[in-house]
Amino acid sequence: MPRSNEQWVADLRGPHGEPDDGVDGDAHDDVRRNAASSDLREILRGTLARGFGRQLSDADLDDLSQQSVLRTIERLESFRGDSRFTTWAASIAVNAALGELRRRRHAESSLDDAIAAGRSALEQAPGAVVRLQREDAARVLRQAIDEALTPTQRDALLAELGGLPLMEIARRTGRKRGALYKLLHDARKRLRAHLEGHGLTAADLIDYDQGRDQGRGASEVTP
């Protein structure tokens, strides 16, 4: 019989109502906790296999599902109950697997390389046919990146444009992903204000034939 959300939380808790701290409780608690951990590991293994297909080997699936059970238990107190428990645990597992795949994919590229690639991408000559307004906007943008942003904001933005995922930039700069996002959000607001100060808008940077639907760093992990 499937567990309810409350049962999952209760079964994975340690003997004193705390997330398992590795200290043995009574035998009954241990049996219950081990059974719940084992069940959750199998569920998460299946979730990762369906989500990532051949990108994850059997060994990856074993390691990541085990890691994800531990992470889920560590975060047990933050589960609010506004989703199924297994969906919440699956979100933790997918995040862990994406982090591992992105780390592997970019293992050979340094932060400095990504910053240089981002700079180069911005300075790339425009196509033969380009509106004067757009070229002005591009010049003002390059100026804004150098003058209106802090060095930390500038490097993070250029690394992002150079193709390094935020998750990897955060890991390499010792930041949480959310904190990095906030830093880049502030950078975007500064850039937009700088453009507006020159009578330009974000739309002036976009070549509508190719740019409107192009997201930042299109999916690189999903098959």
Next chain:
Amino acid sequence: MIQPKGARDVVGTLLDLTRDEELDCDQFHEHLAALVDGSGSLDPRLVELMEHHRRICPECEEERAILARALGCD
């Protein structure tokens, strides 16, 4: 990987989507399970902020899409 030819377009698109109030990636992830399970339990304003984050952050959108596919919710 952003192609050099499109870098300015990408910045332009990002700036075009920039708002004063945005969810960051950690906040998005905090509510992702509820979004994928069916957003009925989430405040509509929060859902709108999450939809905006999906547009501006392809990494989080990829995470959502993989989770939805894995759970058969897509």
